[in-house]
Amino acid sequence: MRTSEPPHEEKSRRGGAFRNYSSRLAATCSRSRSYRHVLNFAGLSPGEFTQSPNIGKIMNQQTKIAPIPIPFIDLAAQRRHLGDAIDKAIARVLEHGQYILGPEVRMLESELARFCGANEAISCANGTDALGLVLMAMGVQPGDAIICPTFTFAATAEIVAWVGATPIFVDVFPDTFNIDPGTIERAVVTAKQLGLKPVGVIPVDLFGQAADYDAIEQACAAQGLWYLSDAAQSFGATYKSRKVGTFGIATSTSFFPAKPLGCYGDGGAVLTDDAELAATIRSLRVHGQGSDKYDNVRIGINGRLDTIQAAILIEKLKIFADEISKRAEIADRYNAALADVAIVPKLLDDCLSTWAQYTIRIKPDRRDRFVSDLKAEGIPTAIYYPKPLHQQTAYRHYPVAGNGAPVADQIAQEVVSLPMHPYLDPEIQDRIIATVRSALRD
Numbered sequence: 001m002r003t004s005e006p007p008h009e010e011k012s013r014r015g016g017a018f019r020n021y022s023s024r025l026a027a028t029c030s031r032s033r034s035y036r037h038v039l040n041f042a043g044l045s046p047g048e049f050t051q052s053p054n055i056g057k058i059m060n061q062q063t064k065i066a067p068i069p070i071p072f073i074d075l076a077a078q079r080r081h082l083g084d085a086i087d088k089a090i091a092r093v094l095e096h097g098q099y100i101l102g103p104e105v106r107m108l109e110s111e112l113a114r115f116c117g118a119n120e121a122i123s124c125a126n127g128t129d130a131l132g133l134v135l136m137a138m139g140v141q142p143g144d145a146i147i148c149p150t151f152t153f154a155a156t157a158e159i160v161a162w163v164g165a166t167p168i169f170v171d172v173f174p175d176t177f178n179i180d181p182g183t184i185e186r187a188v189v190t191a192k193q194l195g196l197k198p199v200g201v202i203p204v205d206l207f208g209q210a211a212d213y214d215a216i217e218q219a220c221a222a223q224g225l226w227y228l229s230d231a232a233q234s235f236g237a238t239y240k241s242r243k244v245g246t247f248g249i250a251t252s253t254s255f256f257p258a259k260p261l262g263c264y265g266d267g268g269a270v271l272t273d274d275a276e277l278a279a280t281i282r283s284l285r286v287h288g289q290g291s292d293k294y295d296n297v298r299i300g301i302n303g304r305l306d307t308i309q310a311a312i313l314i315e316k317l318k319i320f321a322d323e324i325s326k327r328a329e330i331a332d333r334y335n336a337a338l339a340d341v342a343i344v345p346k347l348l349d350d351c352l353s354t355w356a357q358y359t360i361r362i363k364p365d366r367r368d369r370f371v372s373d374l375k376a377e378g379i380p381t382a383i384y385y386p387k388p389l390h391q392q393t394a395y396r397h398y399p400v401a402g403n404g405a406p407v408a409d410q411i412a413q414e415v416v417s418l419p420m421h422p423y424l425d426p427e428i429q430d431r432i433i434a435t436v437r438s439a440l441r442d
């Protein structure tokens with residue numbers, strides 16, 4: 001038997017085109033891991049593929065085999081890597097039955113604080129509540145103004161409106177996507193002109209990289225403002241040897257499943273060194289409770305993290321540092337391979353990002369075609385964010401500092417995020433790099 005021409009093909013009347021395609025695909029199958037997935041899916045080995053009597057039926061149904069789609073974030077791969085640790089952690093909660101504020105919640109809080117070097121961690125229901133709890137604890141109220149970057153997820157400004165205060169939008173840097181601290185003074189002027197009292201800033205660590213906290217601290221000190229760091233995307237990152245979670249009056253983060261440290265539902269936390277602020281937040285997250293849950297000393301919310309989610313996060317935190325290193329290796333590879341065809345993200349000196357997103361910038365008029373070219377090759381992309389907040393229906397009546405936010409307006413048309421997660425193997429990275437390069441070639 002000649003392996004290049006299996007017997008069923010010699011007997012087949014299905015025609016030369018199919019025979020050629022079939023053996024070419026079989027050869028590709030034996031080389032390529034992704035095509036091997038197709039065979040696994042069909043329950044075939046590469047040898048069985050060419051010899052299967054059903055193969056004609058399969059092949060006749062399609063003229064072109066689409067490339068195997070890859071996930072944007074592969075939570076299933078992480079689950080395989082963790083083995084049964086999470087199942088066991090969930091089983092332990094089911095066994096003790098303390099679903100609300102059970103022992104795992106306290107355990108997670110001390111692990112989170114230890115991980116980033118903060119004195120206190122207060123877990124809560126999601127990253128939006130984490131931001132809101134801090135503003136409530138700080139007594140932010142109508143008439144107050146909070147300065148927010150406009151290039152961010154809605155939650156950053158949403159919670160300012162929750163407490164009746166006014167977000168003042170400011171512009172960002174084009175290379176890091178983070179708040180330009182030079183705009184803070186301008187925003188204070190805008191707030192005062194409107195008769196508002198500027199009280200704080202919410203810098204966002206977009207896509208996993210810490211904002212420039214040295215410059216933010218200086219600008220805030222000069223204007224008598226505090227700042228709350230929105231680290232929904234950056235828990236685990238480092239700014240000049242200091243871990244995110246230790247800046248400003250407090251830091252909020254999110255454990256939404258797609259975040260670098262994500263649970264299997266919604267979750268969030270506040271980190272702070274301020275014991276009094278932490279105690280107020282603990283009270284606020286349980287309806288403003290005092291000495292017990294039927295003693296209500298302030299208006300609060302129901303904002304607790306479920307014990308099951310805490311148990312999951314404890315297991316994920318054990319591998320988190322390693323996952324961040326893997327993300328950094330992939331980002332370095334992307335940067336080296338794509339810098340001549342796109343504007344690649346810039347990391348500040350002495351900083352480590354969690355690479356929640358790997359986001360390049362390309363010419364606005366090429367973006368739609370680029371996205372569809374990659375999709376045709378089974379490579380998903382995402383646009384974070386297609387519109388800055390000051391352009392969104394719900395937020396466009398709020399003030400923008402100075403002369404608007406031209407950088408945010410521009411980059412919103414240019415950004416595209418590529419698949420990024422710690423389980424992206426080198427073969428898939430190569431496929432992404434090659435496809436991006438080919439799609440952007442002039």
Ligand SMILES: Cc1ncc(COP(=O)(O)O)c(C=O)c1O
Binds near residue numbers: 204230232256266267
């Ligand atoms: C910058 C930023 N802030 C806040 C949030 C809100 O977090 P959550 O979805 O957990 O409420 C997110 C979520 O995507 C975010 O990206």
